[in-house]
Amino acid sequence: xxxxxxxxxxxxxxxxxxxxxxxxxxxxxxxxxxxxxxxxxxxxxxxxxxxxxxxxxxxxxxxxxxxxxxxxxxxxxxxxxxxxxxxxxxxxxxxxxxxxxxxxxxxxxxxxxxxxxxxxxxxxxxxxxxxxxxxxxxxxxxxxxxxxxxxxxxxxxxxxxxxxxxxxxxxxxxxxxxxxxxxxxxxxxxxxxxxxxxxxxxxxxxxxxx
Amino acid sequence: xxxxxxxxxxxxxxxxxxxxxxxxxxxxxxxxxxxxxxxxxxxxxxxxxxxxxxxxxxxxxxxxxxxxxxxxxxxxxxxxxxxxxxxxxxxxxxxxxxxxxxxxxxxxxxxxxxxxxxxxxxxxxxxxxxxxxxxxxxxxxxxxxxxxxxxxxxxxxxxxxxxxxxxxxxxxxxxxxxxxxxxxxxxxxxxxxxxxxxxxxxxxxxxxxx
DNA sequence: AGACGATACGGAACAACGTTCCGGTTAGCA
DNA sequence: TGCTAACCGGAACGTTGTTCCGTATCGTCT
Numbered sequence: 001x002x003x004x005x006x007x008x009x010x011x012x013x014x015x016x017x018x019x020x021x022x023x024x025x026x027x028x029x030x031x032x033x034x035x036x037x038x039x040x041x042x043x044x045x046x047x048x049x050x051x052x053x054x055x056x057x058x059x060x061x062x063x064x065x066x067x068x069x070x071x072x073x074x075x076x077x078x079x080x081x082x083x084x085x086x087x088x089x090x091x092x093x094x095x096x097x098x099x100x101x102x103x104x105x106x107x108x109x110x111x112x113x114x115x116x117x118x119x120x121x122x123x124x125x126x127x128x129x130x131x132x133x134x135x136x137x138x139x140x141x142x143x144x145x146x147x148x149x150x151x152x153x154x155x156x157x158x159x160x161x162x163x164x165x166x167x168x169x170x171x172x173x174x175x176x177x178x179x180x181x182x183x184x185x186x187x188x189x190x191x192x193x194x195x196x197x198x199x200x201x202x203x204x205x206x207x208x209x210x
Numbered sequence: 211x212x213x214x215x216x217x218x219x220x221x222x223x224x225x226x227x228x229x230x231x232x233x234x235x236x237x238x239x240x241x242x243x244x245x246x247x248x249x250x251x252x253x254x255x256x257x258x259x260x261x262x263x264x265x266x267x268x269x270x271x272x273x274x275x276x277x278x279x280x281x282x283x284x285x286x287x288x289x290x291x292x293x294x295x296x297x298x299x300x301x302x303x304x305x306x307x308x309x310x311x312x313x314x315x316x317x318x319x320x321x322x323x324x325x326x327x328x329x330x331x332x333x334x335x336x337x338x339x340x341x342x343x344x345x346x347x348x349x350x351x352x353x354x355x356x357x358x359x360x361x362x363x364x365x366x367x368x369x370x371x372x373x374x375x376x377x378x379x380x381x382x383x384x385x386x387x388x389x390x391x392x393x394x395x396x397x398x399x400x401x402x403x404x405x406x407x408x409x410x411x412x413x414x415x416x417x418x419x420x
Numbered sequence: 421a422g423a424c425g426a427t428a429c430g431g432a433a434c435a436a437c438g439t440t441c442c443g444g445t446t447a448g449c450a
Numbered sequence: 451t452g453c454t455a456a457c458c459g460g461a462a463c464g465t466t467g468t469t470c471c472g473t474a475t476c477g478t479c480t
Binding site: 231233235236239264269270271272273276 | 426427428429430431
Binding site: 260 | 469
């Protein structure tokens with residue numbers, strides 16, 4: 001690989017080190033790529049051809065690979081704000097709802113996030129090396145908040161204590177159908193069923209998760 | 211498409227019509243392809259390159275497409291016996307276990323079937339046109355048996371009555387991790403969790419699904 | 421056994437796509 | 451302004467799914 005791989009291609013990777021000088025044209029191209037990719041992903045999915053993205057951004061293929069050596073890096077960068085918003089939703093849900101209810105609503109929120117990004121569910125499930133770093137990015141970002149919600153509900157005696165948060169995050173993502181293929185609410189129902197599994201032999205609430 | 215598409219390329223499609231004469235060389239090549247594909251799928255997954263299969267079978271690419279116009283047709287043919295065995299397992303499970311237990315064991319059986327076919331879970335989830343007919347083949351083959359198990363358990367008052375068998379089949383398949391990536395029993399645990407969701411507010415058994 | 425026509429073949433050709441790399445350009449600093 | 455490191459675009463390359471055409475094989479009839 002070229003020395004460009006030492007660049008700051010990871011989303012938000014500004015920890016510790018002095019910020020590396022980024023040239024104005026490079027910054028412009030990165031921004032153009034993110035804008036173009038967001039549009040292309042929305043219409044054609046996260047697995048859209050590279051050429052579609054570069055053409056829309058008005059940059060070369062080499063430029064895309066320099067800034068985002070793997071597709072997963074581009075995906076992570078494009079969706080970073082929404083990932084953060086989803087993670088941040090946990091605390092407000094926790095403040096407004098009982099523990100198990102907050103957990104349920106957050107899992108449904110997470111499922112909706114995955115479902116509304118065209119092709120994302122399939123990408124996470126695909127085993128394709130191009131997407132290798134995406135699952136770990138999501139784990140790293142969502143596990144702290146999910147663990148908190150889960151622990152709180154367990155301590156409140158509202159759900160079982162033998163479920164691993166990593167298992168739960170992955171399972172919820174995997175249950176997700178792309179929104180355009182889910183006209184009958186499959187995802188919502190199956191996530192709710194999984195959540196009821198958490199409550200099995202626990203929980204006295206009669207209110208359904210919506 | 212060529213007129214070869216009118217051929218008997220669908221697995222087991224011998225209903226009603228007089229059997230079309232198949233030449234000896236064509237039968238030989240079909241058998242070689244099925245044997246080769248089974249081996250290639252086992253080592254490289256159901257998404258292995260066509261050339262890998264044709265090279266092992268000693269036939270041309272055109273021959274493969276003539277006999278199996280879509281990859282899903284080849285996959286269905288290769289796994290047909292195991293699909294049948296999985297479907298047929300339902301009645302013996304029903305004979306040996308209580309209704310909800312039989313349902314649980316069958317769903318775990320189904321999950322193991324999917325998990326042990328390298329790449330099958332990802333293929334079913336991918337949305338790729340090459341695999342288009344595979345989900346419906348599985349639905350057509352598994353829905354009758356799953357519906358029977360589900361109805362029986364509902365009537366026995368052991369599980370909830372508001373879950374659609376098609377939803378359940380799809381969700382179980384989607385929860386499945388490939389066996390080589392599942393060293394910690396994720397699939398089994400998550401399927402069990404989903405099954406506990408079926409039992410939520412029903413079922414008085416204290417015995418865990420194994 | 422030979423002829424004939426229908427069935428079936430192999431693999432070259434083609435398009436699509438991910439990815440690399442090299443000659444040329446641009447930006448930032450002294 | 452000059453210099454050099456950073457950065458660029460897109461041609462080239464390899465991989466892969468798929469088609470199609472000239473040729474071969476099979477099965478039936480005489």
